[in-house]
Amino acid sequence: MKTLTFLIVSLVASVSFANDADHKVTNALQETAVTIKAGGAEGSGVLISRGDRTYVLTAGHVVEGCRKTRKVIKDGIEKTLVEFDDITVIKVFVEDGRTVGKQEMTAEVIKYSDADNGHDVGLLMIRKKNFSTLSVNFCEANEFPALGDMLIHVGSMLGQSGSNSYTQGVLSQLGRMIGKMEYLQTSCTAFPGSSGCGIYTKSGKYVGMLVRGAGETFNLVTPIQRLKVWSEKAKMEWLFDASKPVPSEKELRAAPIED
Amino acid sequence: MLTILALLMLSAIPSPKAIDCSVNIMTPGHSGSGVVMKGGYVLTSAHVVDDCVEDKSKYDIVVWQDVYKKGKYIRRNITLCRIVQYSHLRLYDLALLEPLDVDFVKSSTKLYVGEVPELGTDVWHVGNYKSRYPGSLAQGILSQYDRKLPDTGPRHDQIQILSFSGSSGGGVFYADGTVAGILCHNYVPNTNLSFMVPSRIIIEWLSTTKYKGQFE
Numbered sequence: 001m002k003t004l005t006f007l008i009v010s011l012v013a014s015v016s017f018a019n020d021a022d023h024k025v026t027n028a029l030q031e032t033a034v035t036i037k038a039g040g041a042e043g044s045g046v047l048i049s050r051g052d053r054t055y056v057l058t059a060g061h062v063v064e065g066c067r068k069t070r071k072v073i074k075d076g077i078e079k080t081l082v083e084f085d086d087i088t089v090i091k092v093f094v095e096d097g098r099t100v101g102k103q104e105m106t107a108e109v110i111k112y113s114d115a116d117n118g119h120d121v122g123l124l125m126i127r128k129k130n131f132s133t134l135s136v137n138f139c140e141a142n143e144f145p146a147l148g149d150m151l152i153h154v155g156s157m158l159g160q161s162g163s164n165s166y167t168q169g170v171l172s173q174l175g176r177m178i179g180k181m182e183y184l185q186t187s188c189t190a191f192p193g194s195s196g197c198g199i200y201t202k203s204g205k206y207v208g209m210l211v212r213g214a215g216e217t218f219n220l221v222t223p224i225q226r227l228k229v230w231s232e233k234a235k236m237e238w239l240f241d242a243s244k245p246v247p248s249e250k251e252l253r254a255a256p257i258e259d
Numbered sequence: 260m261l262t263i264l265a266l267l268m269l270s271a272i273p274s275p276k277a278i279d280c281s282v283n284i285m286t287p288g289h290s291g292s293g294v295v296m297k298g299g300y301v302l303t304s305a306h307v308v309d310d311c312v313e314d315k316s317k318y319d320i321v322v323w324q325d326v327y328k329k330g331k332y333i334r335r336n337i338t339l340c341r342i343v344q345y346s347h348l349r350l351y352d353l354a355l356l357e358p359l360d361v362d363f364v365k366s367s368t369k370l371y372v373g374e375v376p377e378l379g380t381d382v383w384h385v386g387n388y389k390s391r392y393p394g395s396l397a398q399g400i401l402s403q404y405d406r407k408l409p410d411t412g413p414r415h416d417q418i419q420i421l422s423f424s425g426s427s428g429g430g431v432f433y434a435d436g437t438v439a440g441i442l443c444h445n446y447v448p449n450t451n452l453s454f455m456v457p458s459r460i461i462i463e464w465l466s467t468t469k470y471k472g473q474f475e
Contacts, residue, residue: 026378097375097404097416097459152379157452166378166402167419167451189419189451216450 025152025204026166030094032136035156035163036124036196037088039065042159044197045089045124046136046206050238050246054131056089056107056124057227057239058196059211061115063087063122082257084109087124091132092163105131110252111234113259119181119230120211120222122196123239125252136198138240139205139224145171153188153219155197155210162193169217171207176220183220184208190219234259273383273396274436279366281385281430283393284340284356285321286311290390292429293322294368294438296474299361302461303428304443305345305354315342318359325394338363344468350412351464352443353456354428368430371437371458372475376401382439384420384453386429397421399451401439406454408444415454416440422453431455 032047036058043062048055066085071078087109092102111123126132145151149171157165169188176183186199190213198206199221208221224240231239235255238244247255280295284307291307301322305312311320318339326334340356380401388395399420406415418431422445431439440455465471 022379023377030378094404097457098414099405158447161406162403162417162452164403165417165419166400168379168400191447191452216452 025200025202028134028137028204029152029154029166029198029200030164032134033154033156033164033197035090035092035160035193036062037090037160038063039085041065042156042193043195044155044193044210046198047132048135048239049133050135050242052129053246053249054126054128055110055239056126057136057209058122058124059115059209060113060118060120060122061211062196063109063112063124064114066109067112082112084112084257086127089124089126090160090163094164109257111236111255112257113230113234115211118259119226121209121227121230123236125249135242136200136206137204139201139207141225143201143203143205145201145207147171147174150202151186151188151207152200152202152204153186153190153194153197153210154200155190155194157189157191157193159193162191165194172218174223178212178220182223182226183212184223186210186219186221187217188219189216191216194219230259273398273432273434276366276368276436277383277385277430277432278394278396280364280368280436281394282322282324282364283387284308284428285323287319290387290425291427292386292393292425292442293356294430294441295364295366296438297367297369298473299358299363299367300343300470300474301340301356301358302430302438302441302474303354303356304348304441304456305350305352306348306443307428308342308345308354308356309348312342312345315345317341320356322356322358322363323393324364336363344465344470346412346464348411351456351460352411352413353441353461353464355465355468355470368432369437370461370474371433371439372462375404375459376433376439378403381434382418382420383432383434384418384422384426384429384442385432386422386426386442388423388425390425392425399453404457408446408454411444413443413456413460415444416457418442418453418455419451420453421451423449426453 045058
């Protein structure tokens with residue numbers, strides 16, 4: 001009898017603890033998810049705060065409509081400059097089942113990798129300093145989900161009107177190849193506008209960025225491992241490793257914007 | 260104690276009420292779904308019955324439920340209903356029907372009245388998929404709160420659950436069988452992107468009627 005009572009108390013306690021943990025994960029994912037408006041396109045992104053700056057990681061194709069080129073002659077040599085129009089980043093606040101407000105911020109594109117030949121990544125820097133202190137938690141190799149594990153999507157399905165949509169699915173497959181690029185496949189429900197959003201483990205660790213879909217529950221995700229490879233090549237390890245020093249804004253802007 | 264243990268372990272399974280109190284609706288022009296509340300009243304979406312709203316005295320809405328036992332169809336419970344409360348699509352998009360035979364379905368349920376549940380909370384929907392597959396059960400989660408959809412009045416909660424035409428008016432339930440909301444909009448048809456009028460908004464609507472507090 002004592003054993004049974006102990007079992008029941010343990011089970012109730014573990015259910016209660018799990019609910020509390022789920023609540024914290026849900027809140028954290030909501031607080032680090034944003035909608036991106038880039039020209040006529042809308043997508044999703046996640047916040048990464050380093051120092052007094054807040055960065056937004058998104059998909060390259062979300063911001064590509066704002067890309068412009070300009071021919072200049074420097075030292076007698078013609079060069080092509082790549083520039084981007086400013087991007088709008090929107091953070092929505094919801095309390096007790098009610099939307100209570102939103103913040104709209106202007107951001108500049110500081111790094112871009114195109115969807116066709118690159119890694120389909122865009123990194124934005126919010127122009128306002130100290131916009132947020134929040135960052136997504138990146139998944140480490142030993143925490144990486146296995147096939148069939150539950151995954152969470154938090155993205156702006158169909159754009160701003162569907163901001164911070166929380167959906168679930170599973171890790172459907174690893175190692176999907178398109179050209180030379182490797183993707184994860186997930187059954188998390190997603191729609192246009194979800195591009196650039198984070199895909200997370202049940203404990204809220206960022207597994208990768210949703211970039212492609214072939215149906216609402218057939219979606220492809222750039223895995224965090226590949227994003228790290230990209231960041232290393234771009235000398236931006238600080239993005240996924242908070243212990244690495246962040247270059248000055250002058251250094252960031254001096255670096256080439258494209259791969 | 261064993262019962263408590265079993266209930267805890269089975270908390271991710273919907274109460275049988277979700278099935279037992281779900282019904283299908285047919286009007287001269289539309290078909291949809293509904294939920295049987297206390298007293299046999301049927302809660303549904305206004306747009307499911309809007310072709311019957313002009314003469315509310317007429318019992319011209321057919322409401323039925325197919326009953327299965329051990330996986331086999333055994334009978335159809337059926338009654339006629341009339342509209343007793345109606346709020347247009349651009350207001351609350353809700354309707355309350357009174358059945359001619361209040362005992363046509365033995366089971367009934369209540370509206371959820373607790374705190375706003377967490378995103379990710381499990382929900383179930385029972386609806387008449389494509390108006391051809393009555394009593395279809397689907398599982399999903401609460402996806403986001405307070406969505407404003409074009410050309411509609413109420414604020415909706417978004418749910419990740421499969422719905423089709425014919426799902427409209429059907430109940431969305433929490434695991435304990437209480438009504439989380441009334442499924443009302445399949446914004447992108449035949450997908451998992453669905454919307455419901457949540458119970459807190461249904462309670463707000465009913466509070467303006469003589470049915471205030473009756474279904475809580």
